[in-house]
Amino acid sequence: MIRIAWLVAVKDLRIEARSRVLLWQVLPFGAMALLLSGLALGPTHAGHSTAGPGLFYLVTLFVALLMINRSQGIERTPGTRASVATLGLDPAGVFLGKTLALAIELWVSGVVLLCGAVLVLHTALHGALLALPSIIVTLGAMAAAGTLYGALTSGGEGAATLLPVLTLPAFAPLLISGERSFSAALNHGALWQWWVIVVVALVAYLGVGILLYGVLEES
Amino acid sequence: MMKQLSQRLLGPVTLALLTLTFWLGMWVTPPDKVQGDLVRLVYVHPAIAWVALYVSFGTATIASALYLWKRTRSMVMDRVAHCAMEVSVVFIILTLITGSIWGRPTWGVWWAWDARLTSTAILGVLAVGYLALRRANDDPSLRARRSAVFAILSAINVPIIHFSVLWWKTLHQGATVFTANRTLLIHGIMAWTLLISFIAFTLLFFWLLRARYRLEVSRDQSRSVALATSLEMRRREGAI
Numbered sequence: 001m002i003r004i005a006w007l008v009a010v011k012d013l014r015i016e017a018r019s020r021v022l023l024w025q026v027l028p029f030g031a032m033a034l035l036l037s038g039l040a041l042g043p044t045h046a047g048h049s050t051a052g053p054g055l056f057y058l059v060t061l062f063v064a065l066l067m068i069n070r071s072q073g074i075e076r077t078p079g080t081r082a083s084v085a086t087l088g089l090d091p092a093g094v095f096l097g098k099t100l101a102l103a104i105e106l107w108v109s110g111v112v113l114l115c116g117a118v119l120v121l122h123t124a125l126h127g128a129l130l131a132l133p134s135i136i137v138t139l140g141a142m143a144a145a146g147t148l149y150g151a152l153t154s155g156g157e158g159a160a161t162l163l164p165v166l167t168l169p170a171f172a173p174l175l176i177s178g179e180r181s182f183s184a185a186l187n188h189g190a191l192w193q194w195w196v197i198v199v200v201a202l203v204a205y206l207g208v209g210i211l212l213y214g215v216l217e218e219s
Numbered sequence: 220m221m222k223q224l225s226q227r228l229l230g231p232v233t234l235a236l237l238t239l240t241f242w243l244g245m246w247v248t249p250p251d252k253v254q255g256d257l258v259r260l261v262y263v264h265p266a267i268a269w270v271a272l273y274v275s276f277g278t279a280t281i282a283s284a285l286y287l288w289k290r291t292r293s294m295v296m297d298r299v300a301h302c303a304m305e306v307s308v309v310f311i312i313l314t315l316i317t318g319s320i321w322g323r324p325t326w327g328v329w330w331a332w333d334a335r336l337t338s339t340a341i342l343g344v345l346a347v348g349y350l351a352l353r354r355a356n357d358d359p360s361l362r363a364r365r366s367a368v369f370a371i372l373s374a375i376n377v378p379i380i381h382f383s384v385l386w387w388k389t390l391h392q393g394a395t396v397f398t399a400n401r402t403l404l405i406h407g408i409m410a411w412t413l414l415i416s417f418i419a420f421t422l423l424f425f426w427l428l429r430a431r432y433r434l435e436v437s438r439d440q441s442r443s444v445a446l447a448t449s450l451e452m453r454r455r456e457g458a459i
Contacts, residue, residue, distance in 0.1 A: 166351075215368060
């Protein structure tokens with residue numbers, strides 16, 4: 001299962017590296033959304049710094065939705081599903097591989113957006129660095145949930161519009177916990193209770209994905 | 220014979236119990252010392268929430284799990300899950316509306332970003348999402364599998380709603396009927412009216428579920444007939 005997960009993750013990341021969709025399309029979109037969020041708030045320094053964590057996760061959500069669609073789009077190319085079925089790959093491995101690839105892409109986006117938040121929204125650098133571990137876990141949980149929900153909507157009628165409808169309620173606890181954790185890091189508050197929610201969600205989504213991804217891929 | 224009788228009696232018994240709840244709640248039970256007549260919503264809101272969160276969503280989740288389990292996999296389970304989720308959407312909306320009616324005079328607002336309210340609204344969006352997901356897939360088997368997985372994933376929200384009043388500081392009150400030591404907090408006619416309301420709304424759910432299920436079966440049958448007729452017409456065109 002681990003070997004298959006690794007192969008699938010490398011395959012997805014290689015496609016991403018060659019197509020450069022993340023670099024030339026998704027990240028510029030994220031940077032633009034962050035800039036517009038700052039403009040919408042106005043030039044008040046204090047306003048920006050308190051709203052920073054919320055805006056960071058809002059923009060990350062938009063980026064994540066684009067990346068999930070992209071991740072599932074790779075699987076929709078002609079012959080891919082048939083090849084996976086013919087090779088008899090373990091669905092749990094495929095799920096873990098796709099989750100890992102999506103998580104790596106989200107982590108890269110997260111670091112870029114965090115730099116943007118420090119520059120544009122005047123988020124304190126020290127607080128941002130303290131929040132980094134919680135951001136990594138939150139984005140990991142979003143990747144696991146996103147892979148699962150992406151597979152649910154993949155290929156259906158209006159998949160691109162259906163994906164946000166289904167994922168937003170699932171992402172809501174993750175985003176709230178992530179934002180609170182980020183705010184706590186900025187204000188030197190307690191982090192652990194928000195960490196618990198994110199870690200439980202990560203384990204739950206990984207568990208459900210390993211168990212049920214195969215059912216979604218059945219032909 | 221017994222099955223037919225119980226099916227025939229389900230509607231009238233439900234209607235009678237709902238009428239009894241209405242009569243007891245509006246005229247027989249006394250007003251509360253603190254809340255006055257506002258307490259009469261307690262005979263409607265908790266019972267509706269009980270059906271929305273536990274009975275209907277629970278039925279949809281169990282039916283979905285049974286569909287995914289290969290031994291019990293059948294379209295009957297898929298239909299039950301679909302119908303229960305549709306009824307659940309109605310009851311979740313009613314839960315939010317009746318809660319809002321109670322919240323305006325008590326809290327001063329129609330809506331508050333309270334953990335229980337927000338998590339219930341999220342469950343409503345998930346239930347609507349389930350119905351949207353079903354419409355997005357034409358293949359019955361794929362649709363059934365995907366919606367079953369989605370229903371199980373969405374059910375994770377139910378314990379979060381249940382324990383939200385304990386886990387977070389909420390405006391919504393905690394346990395109202397029982398204390399943590401299982402001691403009853405409501406007595407006499409108020410307790411009986413509350414119990415009848417729970418039974419009445421639970422029966423209403425099963426009545427609606429049954430009606431919706433029969434409609435779904437008829438729709439599937441009419442689709443099959445329409446498909447067969449269409450195929451026959453094409454065959455005849457081919458013969459000419």
